[in-house]
Amino acid sequence: MALAKITSVSGPGVFIPGADIDTDRIIPARFMKCVTFDGLGEFAFYDVRFNPDTGEKTDHPLNDSRFDNATILLAGVNFGCGSSREHAPQSLAKYGFKAVIAESFAEIFFGNSTGLAMPCVCLTAGEIDQLRQAVEADPAVEITIDLENKRVRSAAGHDFPLNIPESARDALVAGRWDPIQELLDSEPQIAATARALNYV
Amino acid sequence: MGKSLYQKVWDAHAVGKLADGRTQLFIGTHLIHEVTSPQAFGMLRDLGLTVKYPQRTFATVDHIVPTENQDQPVDPLAAEMMDALRSNCDDFGVTYFDLKSGKQGIVHVVGPEQGITQPGTTIACGDSHTATHGAFGAIAFGIGTTQVRDVLATQTMAMEPLKVRRIEVTGKLRPGVYAKDVTLHIIRVLGAKGGIGYAYEYAGEVFDAMSMEERMTVCNMAIEGGARCGYVNPDAKTVAYLSGRPYVDMDDFSATASRWLSYASDADAEFDDIVTIAAEDIEPTVTWGISPDQGIAISENIPSAADVEDAVEKNSINEALAYMKLSAGTPIKGVKINVAFIGSCTNGRLSDFREVAKYIQGHHVAPGVTALVVPGSQIVAHQCEQEGLDKIFIAAGFEWRAAGCSMCLAMNPDKLVGDQLCASSSNRNFKGRQGSPTGRTVLMSPVMVAAAAITGSIADARELFEMKPQAAVA
Numbered sequence: 001m002a003l004a005k006i007t008s009v010s011g012p013g014v015f016i017p018g019a020d021i022d023t024d025r026i027i028p029a030r031f032m033k034c035v036t037f038d039g040l041g042e043f044a045f046y047d048v049r050f051n052p053d054t055g056e057k058t059d060h061p062l063n064d065s066r067f068d069n070a071t072i073l074l075a076g077v078n079f080g081c082g083s084s085r086e087h088a089p090q091s092l093a094k095y096g097f098k099a100v101i102a103e104s105f106a107e108i109f110f111g112n113s114t115g116l117a118m119p120c121v122c123l124t125a126g127e128i129d130q131l132r133q134a135v136e137a138d139p140a141v142e143i144t145i146d147l148e149n150k151r152v153r154s155a156a157g158h159d160f161p162l163n164i165p166e167s168a169r170d171a172l173v174a175g176r177w178d179p180i181q182e183l184l185d186s187e188p189q190i191a192a193t194a195r196a197l198n199y200v
Numbered sequence: 201m202g203k204s205l206y207q208k209v210w211d212a213h214a215v216g217k218l219a220d221g222r223t224q225l226f227i228g229t230h231l232i233h234e235v236t237s238p239q240a241f242g243m244l245r246d247l248g249l250t251v252k253y254p255q256r257t258f259a260t261v262d263h264i265v266p267t268e269n270q271d272q273p274v275d276p277l278a279a280e281m282m283d284a285l286r287s288n289c290d291d292f293g294v295t296y297f298d299l300k301s302g303k304q305g306i307v308h309v310v311g312p313e314q315g316i317t318q319p320g321t322t323i324a325c326g327d328s329h330t331a332t333h334g335a336f337g338a339i340a341f342g343i344g345t346t347q348v349r350d351v352l353a354t355q356t357m358a359m360e361p362l363k364v365r366r367i368e369v370t371g372k373l374r375p376g377v378y379a380k381d382v383t384l385h386i387i388r389v390l391g392a393k394g395g396i397g398y399a400y401e402y403a404g405e406v407f408d409a410m411s412m413e414e415r416m417t418v419c420n421m422a423i424e425g426g427a428r429c430g431y432v433n434p435d436a437k438t439v440a441y442l443s444g445r446p447y448v449d450m451d452d453f454s455a456t457a458s459r460w461l462s463y464a465s466d467a468d469a470e471f472d473d474i475v476t477i478a479a480e481d482i483e484p485t486v487t488w489g490i491s492p493d494q495g496i497a498i499s500e501n502i503p504s505a506a507d508v509e510d511a512v513e514k515n516s517i518n519e520a521l522a523y524m525k526l527s528a529g530t531p532i533k534g535v536k537i538n539v540a541f542i543g544s545c546t547n548g549r550l551s552d553f554r555e556v557a558k559y560i561q562g563h564h565v566a567p568g569v570t571a572l573v574v575p576g577s578q579i580v581a582h583q584c585e586q587e588g589l590d591k592i593f594i595a596a597g598f599e600w601r602a603a604g605c606s607m608c609l610a611m612n613p614d615k616l617v618g619d620q621l622c623a624s625s626s627n628r629n630f631k632g633r634q635g636s637p638t639g640r641t642v643l644m645s646p647v648m649v650a651a652a653a654i655t656g657s658i659a660d661a662r663e664l665f666e667m668k669p670q671a672a673v674a
Contacts, residue, residue: 017515018516022491025631028632029610029611029633029635033281034277035238035280035281036239036242037345052636078392078393078396084342084343085236086239086326104396108428111343111347112344112345125512165360167220170220171220179218179350179357179358180349182218183218184354190356193214193215194355199318199321200256
C-alpha cells in the first residue's frame with residue numbers, strides 16, 4: 001500500500017490561545033466511549049466551544065465563522081499534553097485540520113499525529129504571533145508548511161524556518177508515516193531479538 | 201563509560217533501524233484496556249493481520265467500569281466497549297483479567313501485582329500513565345492506538361531514543377510528606393513540559409528509602425512533567441516485591457534476580473542532565489490551577505499573575521484562577537471542597553489505604569462532602585477488606601467502592617457535577633478532567649485528601665492528624 005507523500009500542506013489558519021492545551025481539552029473523555037474513531041470531529045474542543053450550562057456557543061476561535069475554512073491550527077507551548085489518547089489528533093483531523101503549528105508538542109501527541117499524516121511543526125513564539133496577527137487580519141491568508149525545504153510561508157509574506165524531528169519529516173515526505181509494513185518486514189530480526197531476551 | 205538503565209534496556213530491545221531513522225523497538229510486555237484498544241483490533245482485522253505474540257499482551261478493564269454494581273454498566277456504550285474487549289481477547293488468544301477473574305483493576309495496578317511488570321523490560325500501553333511500571337526498572341511508556349496496532353501485529357514499534365535526566369532527591373522526607381508530594385514538587389520545579397524529550401531516572405536517598413508502591417506513585421506522574429517514561433533502578437526491594445508473584449518464573453529465581461539487577465545504571469553512567477532536589481524542601485503539595493505544574497506547598501498562598509514577568513505565564517495564571525474560581529494571594533488552605541477522591545493509578549494501592557486508615561479513626565467526613573475511596577484492583581480491595589480497612593473508611597463517612605479508574609477521568613458514573621471542587625489523589629487537574637466541564641480538581645496525597653474530606657476544606661494533614669516530627673514516615 002503506497003502512502004501519500006506529504007511534502008507540503010497549505011490552507012488558512014486559526015490560532016487557539018493558551019499554553020499546555022491537553023488532550024482532555026481537545027477531546028473530553030466522555031466522547032471516547034466508542035469502538036471506532038468515526039464521528040469524533042464534531043467533539044473537538046467541545047467543552048470550550050459550548051457553554052456547559054446553556055449549550056450556547058462560546059467565543060472560542062473555532063466558533064468564529066471567519067475561521068470556518070481553517071485547516072492549519074496555530075497553538076502555543078506543549079500542545080497535546082496529557083493523555084495518550086489518539087482520539088485527540090483523530091478528532092482534529094476529522095474536524096478538518098491538516099497540520100498543527102506550535103511552539104512545542106507533547107511527544108505522544110506528536111507521534112500519534114505523524115502516524116495520521118498530520119504534520120506537527122514548531123516555530124518560535126514570535127513567529128506564531130506574526131501568523132496569528134496575519135490570520136486575524138485576514139482569515140483567508142494561506143499558510144504553507146513546506147516540509148521538503150523546512151519552511152513555513154504565508155501569503156502575507158512570512159517565511160520562517162520550521163523545526164521538526166528529521167525522522168518525522170522523512171516519514172511524511174517519503175510517504176512512510178505508517179510504519180506497519182516496514183515493521184512486519186523485519187520478522188526474522190524481531191524473532192532474533194525476542195530469542196535473545198530471556199523473558200519473552 | 202558506563203550505561204544508564206535506559207540505554208541498557210533500549211540496546212537489548214532494539215531490533216534495527218527504520219528507513220526514516222527511527223529505531224524498531226521490541227516491546228516485551230504490552231498492556232491493553234477497553235478504551236484505546238478496540239480501534240487497534242479493528243485496524244488489525246482491516247489489514248488481515250493477527251497478534252504476533254499473544255502471550256505478551258495482557259488485558260483488563262478499568263476506565264469505564266462502574267465502581268458500584270461493577271459488572272452491570274447501565275451505559276450501553278460502556279457495555280459495548282467491554283464486549284469488544286472480551287471478543288478481541290478471545291479471538292486473538294490474549295489473557296484478560298476480567299471482572300469475574302478477581303484480578304481486574306487499573307492496568308497499572310494489575311501489571312505489578314501479577315508480576316508481569318519486571319525490571320529490564322520494555323512495556324507499552326495505550327495509556328500515558330504506563331510510566332508507572334518504571335518503578336521496577338522497566339522502560340515503560342504510553343502509546344497511541346495506531347501504535348497499539350503495531351505492537352499487536354509485530355510486538356515492535358517505531359521510536360526515537362530519549363535523553364535521560366537523572367533527578368536525585370537527597371536527604372529524608374519530613375513527616376506528612378509523601379511520594380505524591382515528591383512527584384508534585386518535581387513537576388512544579390521542572391514544569392509540565394520540562395521533561396519533553398527525556399526519560400526521568402529517579403534516584404537518591406529518598407527513592408532508595410521508598411517502597412515499591414511509593415516509587416510507582418512518582419513514576420506514574422512522569423508524564424505530567426512531560427517525560428514519557430520515568431524509572432527507578434531495581435534493587436533488593438524490587439526483587440523482594442516480585443518474588444512469588446504469579447507471572448514471575450521462580451525456577452532459578454536467583455539468576456533471574458541477578459539479571460534484573462544487572463540493568464541498573466552503572467556507577468559511571470553519563471546522563472544528559474542531572475537535577476538535585478533536597479527532600480527537606482518538599483512540603484505537602486497541592487495544585488491550585490489547571491496544569492499539574494501549578495502546585496504550591498500547603499502553607500503557601502495562591503500565586504498572582506503579578507508575580508511573573510512572562511506574558512504567556514501571566515495568561516496561564518489568570519486563566520487558571522478564573523477557571524478554579526480562586527483568588528490570587530490568598531491561602532489555598534481553607535478553600536472549601538465538595539468531593540474527596542482517594543484512588544487512581546497514582547494512589548490506589550494497599551499502602552495508600554493503610555496510611556489513610558491510620559489517621560481517620562475517630563474522625564468523620566464533613567457534612568456536605570462526598571468522599572469516595574476506590575481501590576486500584578480487586579486484589580487491593582480484597583486485601584483492604586481482609587485488614588478491615590473498608591470498615592474504617594465507612595465508619596468515617598467515606599464510600600467504599602469497587603476497583604476502577606473512577607473519578608480520575610470520569611468515563612464511568614463517578615463524575616463531578618457543575619463547578620464542584622474535588623480534593624483528589626489522582627494525577628490530572630485539567631479543565632473538565634473529572635467529568636464536569638466546569639469541575640475543579642486539586643491534586644494532593646491521599647492523606648491530604650482525607651484531611652480535606654474531614655475538614656470540609658483544603659487542610660494541612662500534619663495539623664489535623666497531629667503528625668509528630670519523630671513519627672515514622674511510610
